[in-house]
Amino acid sequence: xxxxxxxxxxxxxxxxxxxxxxxxxxxxxxxxxxxxxxxxxxxxxxxxxxxxxxxxxxxxxxxxxxxxxxxxxxxxxxxxxxxxxxxxxxxxxxxxxxxxxxxxxxxxxxxxxxxxxxxxxxxxxxxxxxxxxxxxxxxxxxxxxxxxxxxxxxxxxxxxxxxxxxxxxxxxxxxxxxxxxxxxxxxxxxxxxxxxxxxxxxxxxxxxxxxxxxxxxxxxxxxxxxxxxxxxxxxxxxxxxxxxxxxxxxxxxxxxxxxxxxxxxxxxxxxxxxxxxxxxxxxxxxxxxxxxxxxxxxxxxxxxxxxxxxxxxxxxxxxxxxxxxxxxxxxxxxxxxxxxxxxxxxxxxxxxxxxxxxxxxxxxxxxxxxxxxxxxxxxxxxxxxxxxxxxxxxxxx
Amino acid sequence: xxxxxxxxxxxxxxxxxxxxxxxxxxxxxxxxxxxxxxxxxxxxxxxxxxxxxxxxxxxxxxxxxxxxxxxxxxxxxxxxxxxxxxxxxxxxxxxxxxxxxxxxxxxxxxxxxxxxxxxxxxxxxxxxxxxxxxxxxxxxxxxxxxxxxxxxxxxxxxxxxxxxxxxxxxxxxxxxxxxxxxxxxxxxxxxxxxxxxxxxxxxxxxxxxxxxxxxxxxxxxxxxxxxxxxxxxxxxxxxxxxxxxxxxxxxxxxxxxxxxxxxxxxxxxxxxxxxxxxxxxxxxxxxxxxxxxxxxxxxxxxxxxxxxxxxxxxxxxxxxxxxxxxxxxxxxxxxxxxxxxxxxxxxxxxxxxxxxxxxxxxxxxxxxxxxxxxxxxxxxxxxxxxxxxxxxxxxxx
Numbered sequence: 019x020x021x022x023x024x025x026x027x028x029x030x031x032x033x034x035x036x037x038x039x040x041x042x043x044x045x046x047x048x049x050x051x052x053x054x055x056x057x058x059x060x061x062x063x064x065x066x067x068x069x070x071x072x073x074x075x076x077x078x079x080x081x082x083x084x085x086x087x088x089x090x091x092x093x094x095x096x097x098x099x100x101x102x103x104x105x106x107x108x109x110x111x112x113x114x115x116x117x118x119x120x121x122x123x124x125x126x127x128x129x130x131x132x133x134x135x136x137x138x139x140x141x142x143x144x145x146x147x148x149x150x151x152x153x154x155x156x157x158x159x160x161x162x163x164x165x166x167x168x169x170x171x172x173x174x175x176x177x178x179x180x181x182x183x184x185x186x187x188x189x190x191x192x193x194x195x196x197x198x199x200x201x202x203x204x205x206x207x208x209x210x211x212x213x214x215x216x217x218x219x220x221x222x223x224x225x226x227x228x229x230x231x232x233x234x235x236x237x238x239x240x241x242x243x244x245x246x247x248x249x250x251x252x253x254x255x256x257x258x259x260x261x262x263x264x265x266x267x268x269x270x271x272x273x274x275x276x277x278x279x280x281x282x283x284x285x286x287x288x289x290x291x292x293x294x295x296x297x298x299x300x301x302x303x304x305x306x307x308x309x310x311x312x313x314x315x316x317x318x319x320x321x322x323x324x325x326x327x328x329x330x331x332x333x334x335x336x337x338x339x340x341x342x343x344x345x346x347x348x349x350x351x352x353x354x355x356x357x358x359x360x361x362x363x364x365x366x367x368x369x370x371x372x373x374x375x376x377x378x379x380x381x382x383x384x385x386x387x388x389x390x391x392x393x394x395x396x397x398x399x400x401x402x403x404x405x406x407x408x409x410x411x412x413x414x415x
Numbered sequence: 416x417x418x419x420x421x422x423x424x425x426x427x428x429x430x431x432x433x434x435x436x437x438x439x440x441x442x443x444x445x446x447x448x449x450x451x452x453x454x455x456x457x458x459x460x461x462x463x464x465x466x467x468x469x470x471x472x473x474x475x476x477x478x479x480x481x482x483x484x485x486x487x488x489x490x491x492x493x494x495x496x497x498x499x500x501x502x503x504x505x506x507x508x509x510x511x512x513x514x515x516x517x518x519x520x521x522x523x524x525x526x527x528x529x530x531x532x533x534x535x536x537x538x539x540x541x542x543x544x545x546x547x548x549x550x551x552x553x554x555x556x557x558x559x560x561x562x563x564x565x566x567x568x569x570x571x572x573x574x575x576x577x578x579x580x581x582x583x584x585x586x587x588x589x590x591x592x593x594x595x596x597x598x599x600x601x602x603x604x605x606x607x608x609x610x611x612x613x614x615x616x617x618x619x620x621x622x623x624x625x626x627x628x629x630x631x632x633x634x635x636x637x638x639x640x641x642x643x644x645x646x647x648x649x650x651x652x653x654x655x656x657x658x659x660x661x662x663x664x665x666x667x668x669x670x671x672x673x674x675x676x677x678x679x680x681x682x683x684x685x686x687x688x689x690x691x692x693x694x695x696x697x698x699x700x701x702x703x704x705x706x707x708x709x710x711x712x713x714x715x716x717x718x719x720x721x722x723x724x725x726x727x728x729x730x731x732x733x734x735x736x737x738x739x740x741x742x743x744x745x746x747x748x749x750x751x752x753x754x755x756x757x758x759x760x761x762x763x764x765x766x767x768x769x770x771x772x773x774x775x776x777x778x779x780x781x782x783x784x785x786x787x788x789x790x791x792x793x794x795x796x797x798x799x800x801x802x803x804x805x806x807x808x809x810x811x812x
Contacts, residue, residue, distance in 0.1 A: 025599035037665075042623060046588065050595045064666045069646025069698055070629035078632070079625035079646070146733065148754060148776075154733045156649050160661040161750050163740025165642075169566050169574045176651060176659065176737045177566045178642040183580040186620060188774075190587035191443065195775040197594040198447045202422035202779065213776040221750040221757070222771035223583060224743060226439060228476035230751060232467035233744035235475070235766035240740060245562075245575040249466025249476070252553050254573060262573065264557040268434075269461045301466055336543065336554045340573045343560025343637060346621060347630035353558050353618040354627060357545060360618070369632035374619035377585075378592040379545075379610040382599070 024051020024384035028113040029200065030405060031055070032106055033087065034127065035120045036063035038155065038182050039144045039216070041083040042189035044118050047196070048086035049376035051384045053113075053405060055398060056089040057103065074367030081365075084390040085373065090398050100126050102399055108135030109403040112204060118192065120144040122152075129211040138209035140199045142192045148215035155182035158216045162224055170244045177242075188219045246311075251303035253311050254340070259322035265330070265337045270298045275333040280317040289313065347372070363388040421448020421781035426597065427802060428452070429503055430484065431516040431524065433460035435552065435579050436541045436613070438480040439586035441515050444593070445483035446773035448781045450510075450802060452795060453486040454500065471764030478762075481787040482770065487795050497523050499796055505532030506800040509601060515589065517541040519549075526608040535606035537596045539589045545612035552579035555613045559621055560637075567641045574639075585616045643708075648700035650708050651737070656719035659737045662727070667695045672730040677714040686710065744769070760785040 020027075026047055033044040033056040041056070048054040058066065068079040092099035107117055115136040121127045122145055129141045146153030156178060159165065165176030192214050199210040224230055232238045245254040245264065251273070252266040267273045277283045286297055289309055295302045303310060318326065323339065330337045339351075346352045354360055358379070360372040365388070373388040417424075423444055430441040430453040438453070445451040455463065465476040490496035504514055512533040518524045519542055526538045543550030553575060556562065562573030589611050596607040621627055629635045642651040642661065648670070649663040664670045674680045683694055686706055692699040700707060715723065720736065727734045736748075743749045751757055755776070757769040762785070770785040 021603075021605075025595040038624075045623065046591055050592065067696070067698065069701060070625045070633065070635065071698070072628070072632060077625075078628040082623045082625045082628060148756075151728070152731055152733045153735065154649075154663050154665060156644055157661050157663055157733045157735035158750075160651070160735045160737045161743060163738055163743045164577050165737060166739055167577050170570070170572075173567070173570070175567075176642065177574060178651070178661070179576060179578065179580075180561050180564050180645070181576065181580055181620075182624075183578055183583070186580070187583055187587060190584060190591060191774055194443055194587060194590045194594065195447065195773075195777065197591065197598070198422040199777065201594070201598070206418075208418075208778070210778050214774055217750050218754050218756050218771075218774040218776075221743070221754050222774045223578075224740070225751070225757070225769070225771045226442065226479045227435075227579075228467045228474075228479045229740050230744040230771075231469070231475040231479060231762075231765070231768045233741040234751075234768035235469060235762070236467065237741075238467060245573065247553055248577070252551075254557070254575070264554050264575070266551050266554055268551060299464070301464065301468070304466060331548065334549055336549045336551045338550065338554035338557045340557045340562060341560055342563055343621070343626050344630040344634075346558060346560045346618070347627040353555075353614050354622070354631075357615050357618050359545075359615050360622070365628075365632070368628070371628045371631035372622070374615075374622045374627075376592075377588055377611055377615040377619045379615075380592065380596065381605070381607050 021382040022385075024382050026050045026052040029053065029116060030109070030111075030114050030402065032057060032103070032117040034103070035118050035144060036065040037120065038083065038185035039188040039192065040118050040120045041065075042186055043142065043144070043192040043196070045083055045086055046190060046193045046376075048387075049384055051382070054087040055106070055393070055402065056084055056087045056390065057094075058089060058091050059094040060091055072365070072368030076368065078368070081389055086387045087390055088393040088398065089390040090393045090395045092395055102395060104132065104135045106399060106402055107132060107139065115209070116140045116196065116200070118142040118144070118196070122150055133209065136209070138203055138207060140196065140203060140210050140212070142196050142212045142214065144188060144192060145213060145215040147217045148213070153216055155185040155216060158184050158220050161217075162220050163229070167240055167242045169242055171242050173242070184216045184220045187223060188214055188216055191219055246307050249304050250300040251307060251310060253307065255315060255318035257318055257323055257326055258320050261323045262340045263318070263323075263326065263337050264340065265335065267303065268300065268336065272335055273298060273303065275335055276314075279329050279333045279335070280314055282313050282317070285313050361386055361388065365389060418779040419782075421779050423447045423449040425510040426450065426513060427506070427511050427799060429454060429500070429514040431500070431514060431518060432541060433462040433517060435480065435582035436585040436589065437515050437517045437539075438462075439583055440539065440541070440589040440593070442480055442483055443587060443590045443773075445784075446781055448779070451484040452503070452790070452799060453481055453484045453787065454491075455486060455488050456491045457488055469762070469765030473765065475765070478786055483784045484787055485790040485795065486787040487790045487792045489792055499792060501529065501532045503796060503799055504529060504536065512606070513537045513593065513597070515539045515541070515593070519547055530606065533606070535600055535604060537593065537600060537607050537609070539593050539609045539611065541585060541589060542610060542612040544614045545610070550613055552582040552613060555581050555617050558614075559617050560626070564637055564639045566639055568639050570639070581613045581617045584620060585611055585613055588616055643704050646701050647697040648704060648707060650704065650711075652712060652715035654715055654720055654723055655717050658720045660715070660720075660723065660734050661737065662732065662734045664700065665697065665733065669732055670695060670700065672732055673711075676726050676730045676732070677711055679710050679714070682710050758783055758785065762786060
């Protein structure tokens with residue numbers, strides 16, 4: 019294991035998952051150097067053709083979530099294919115015997131059954147609901163209450179999130195838990211079944227952020243409130259040149275600097291006198307947010323982006339411009355162009371586009387594998403088992 | 416280290432972070448057993464009073480993100496306070512020398528400076544933008560393009576996400592990277608500065624999901640589209656009893672079962688004949704989503720939740736009910752009541768509310784610490800250093 023391979027290069031992880039949570043778990047571990055082998059059934063997993071598609075009809079979504087992995091196809095309905103999975107999983111060495119799956123209820127893929135090939139198996143099982151029934155991100159999100167709290171207050175009806183946050187959070191919780199289980203196995207020798215459901219990830223996250231306590235202990239019924247930030251001051255402002263920004267004053271320093279930049283100190287003092295409360299307190303800023311927005315709006319609506327950007331940056335205020343996803347991906351001002359972790363790659367049949375390495379900047383270097391690497395099942399099986407042995411000898415201190 | 420403490424119980428992590436990303440990183444590690452000590456400046460960190468508040472005026476948000484930790488206060492403006500941080504961080508043993516912070520640009524808290532107490536220091540530094548300038552979740556989210564893609568197509572203007580997804584994802588990416596760095600240190604002896612920005616987390620996640628490729632290689636300009644799911648079939652339906660559900664048909668099996676349940680096979684066949692395409696293909700379902708919704712709506716609008724629930728469950732379809740956050744937290748049908756990971760706890764001055772343990776169900780047991788545990792700085796310092804020694808001896812295999 020060297021820093022040119024990444025800190026997880028002696029881990030060999032079998033990926034029998036599809037859609038977002040499982041594949042993003044193994045993608046994250048792959049970007050830290052883990053050797054990930056994704057196994058698909060004949061004809062492809064259910065996510066094989068997920069939109070958006072490239073010009074050649076291939077799934078850009080699938081390619082994005084399975085880069086940094088080798089991918090092979092096995093007839094998982096046959097005993098032969100299943101034997102191969104068992105052989106891959108049963109390979110000796112401390113970095114083998116790890117599988118991530120979202121298959122629920124398939125006997126041969128159960129923890130109990132697969133343990134027969136390696137007693138110290140580590141299996142991550144991603145579930146929809148913790149009772150084992152089916153659910154996807156969007157059918158869990160509707161139960162969190164967030165769609166009733168999203169969007170303009172004038173709107174009737176729920177507004178779904180476009181981002182599958184619970185899937186993505188479950189994938190990363192799974193990655194963290196998997197590394198904890200590997201650590202435990204290296205010390206005690208014990209394997210682990212790790213079960214993680216989208217419903218538990220969602221409910222616990224809502225609790226971490228105070229939603230559960232606020233509802234259960236206070237009985238608060240929150241209302242949707244457009245683009246303002248609950249409990250502090252954050253608001254979007256249209257500028258004079260047609261652009262729009264999001265601005266946040268989270269700390270009292272932010273607030274002081276915002277007043278100075280916009281020249282609103284005296285108006286703010288009058289507002290405070292009338293309310294009998296200090297706007298240095300973020301709870302007060304939240305309560306008086308309509309007045310604050312009315313006070314600040316003229317400054318923004320009479321200026322263009324360049325001037326506003328220069329002044330807000332100089333004042334150290336957190337703010338951002340509303341952009342389209344196209345600008346995010348392709349504009350020189352967009353998040354992708356301003357990031358150091360992307361590499362522009364030509365994808366035959368699809369075209370050139372930027373591909374990210376790991377988001378974390380670290381002293382190690384993991385080579386970018388910009389697309390899923392197709393691998394022949396039989397060849398992979400030989401090599402996989404052999405790969406296990408070498409790092410094991412040199413790896414464990 | 417035993418299974419009654421969790422797999423990370425020999426790790427001692429100093430938390431000098433505030434708001435969401437850093438605290439949720441260390442919370443996750445704490446829920447896997449790590450010994451986390453949060454250090455706050457005199458008067459509290461900037462997140463100390465964040466809403467929602469409990470009846471006694473304390474922050475439920477702060478309590479939620481800092482449970483499972485010990486918390487102490489130091490005068491971080493004084494050399495004395497800084498010396499204590501250096502002493503805590505420099506404690507000997509393989510599980511010490513780990514710090515998580517979101518402080519940028521403070522000299523004494525820099526990696527270069529703190530390395531002087533332990534050459535193999537592991538520091539996670541959470542940043543707003545990767546160029547070191549300030550940003551928070553909401554000022555990054557506006558740059559992803561998602562607010563332009565959220566909400567009803569008739570709506571003008573951006574719709575922010577209520578959930579700080581980038582913060583939460585950054586926190587879990589940080590937790591995963593931290594464990595990878597600990598693994599590397601145990602083998603090679605080397606420390607690490609891990610830098611992770613909200614902007615890189617957001618941009619790379621958008622790339623993983625195909626947004627970057629679709630924009631850069633295809634030039635697609637996506638449009639907002641209400642509660643439907645891009646590239647597949649998912650839609651919300653009002654029921655006859657006033658409730659509303661979200662339904663998804665992701666796979667061809669889902670689609671077949673949905674048609675059978677709703678008795679729409681013949682209408683669907685006519686739709687397919689007219690379009691010259693098969694609705695078994697999720698891309699076709701997406702393209703014809705308005706027709707599909709029109710076809711299915713009468714079945715839903717003439718039935719109540721009990722009947723719909725029974726039939727969709729029997730057909731193995733992913734679906735969920737839109738609930739308020741209050742119902743999520745307090746109804747017997749809500750996510751919290753149906754989860755196994757919550758414990759009802761009395762919080763003096765605040766009231767009773769359910770608190771989650773780790774979302775992952777695993778063979779180990781980490782005792783729940785339902786609220787931040789205040790600890791006296793001097794006492795903690797003694798104990799902290801002592802705690803480091805014991806697990807080190809028995810820990811490493």
